Amino acid sequence: xxxxxxxxxxxxxxxxxxxxxxxxxxxxxxxxxxxxxxxxxxxxxxxxxxxxxxxxxxxxxxxxxxxxxxxxxxxxxxxxxxxxxxxxxxxxxxxxxxxxxxxxxxxxxxxxxxxxxxxxxxxxxxxxxxxxxxxxxxxxxxxxxxxxxxxxxxxxxxxxxxxxxxxxxxxxxxxxxxxxxxxxxxxxxxxxxxxxxxxxxxxxxxxxxxxxxxxxxxxxxxxxxxxxxxxxxxxxxxxxxxxxxxx
Numbered sequence: 419x420x421x422x423x424x425x426x427x428x429x430x431x432x433x434x435x436x437x438x439x440x441x442x443x444x445x446x447x448x449x450x451x452x453x454x455x456x457x458x459x460x461x462x463x464x465x466x467x468x469x470x471x472x473x474x475x476x477x478x479x480x481x482x483x484x485x486x487x488x489x490x491x492x493x494x495x496x497x498x499x500x501x502x503x504x505x506x507x508x509x510x511x512x513x514x515x516x517x518x519x520x521x522x523x524x525x526x527x528x529x530x531x532x533x534x535x536x537x538x539x540x541x542x543x544x545x546x547x548x549x550x551x552x553x554x555x556x557x558x559x560x561x562x563x564x565x566x567x568x569x570x571x572x573x574x575x576x577x578x579x580x581x582x583x584x585x586x587x588x589x590x591x592x593x594x595x596x597x598x599x600x601x602x603x604x605x606x607x608x609x610x611x612x613x614x615x616x617x618x619x620x621x622x623x624x625x626x627x628x629x630x631x632x633x634x635x636x637x638x639x640x641x642x643x644x645x646x647x648x649x650x651x652x653x654x655x656x657x658x659x660x661x662x663x664x665x
Contacts, residue, residue: 449480450487461528462491465498465521485533492529495522512549520546520554527561540565556585560598563605576609595635597643603628604654611658625655 451459463471479490499522503511512519523546530539543565546558563578579602586592586599593599603624611621628651635644 448476450476452480453484454487455532457528458488458491458532461521461525462495465495465518465525488529488533492526492533495525495529498522499526516550516554520550524557531565536565536569553585556582560602560605563602563609567605567609570612572609572613576606576613579603579605579609593638593640595631595638595640597640597647600628600631600647600651604651608654608658621658625651 446459446463466474474494479487482490499511499519502515502518502522506514523542527539527542530536530542540562543558543562547555547562550558559578560582563575563582566572566575566578583599583602583606586596586602587594589596607621607624607628610617610624629648632644632647632651635641635647
């Protein structure tokens, strides 16, 4: 039987074998970030240098409710965006520092989503889309599809997601079995199913195709996400079935 030290070494070796992708993110292990979604933490923290983060009084808000902490983060990002724009006037920040501008607005959009601010979220997304060209538009189209789905704009959600999906499936860092492509596929499934009629059968066929893709993930570079992707697809189908929706 292996000793505790040997078990720990084996676990460390196994962790080293699991690939880490650029979107993987470890949420800080501090009281402030406790229970906050990792996307909130990631999309906020990437907007700051370590020296800037040291000046933000997270500790003063650590014991406050989640909604307060989210509002605090949103205010911080909006303040930084305003300060950056003021420092660049008369030049526009989206022209002078487009990458920083999009990072800041991604953080703002994320917080608006988690705070239940759909009108403000839509305004943020459309602002970026109206000032962005090329591949940089794709993630924002994906966000628009998600927002449309949440707002019940099913045809618009499906249309935006279908525009995004081929790009993801062909991208050298992503592919058909990437979490991003599978997430967009779920948006398409959800929006088709909710349209009812013959679209439900189309959605079921896409579910079967997606199940096959997930089954094959064990052989690919995204194998560590297989169980999670399988669960999310199953959860979606259960929520859409009559017994899952109370119908």
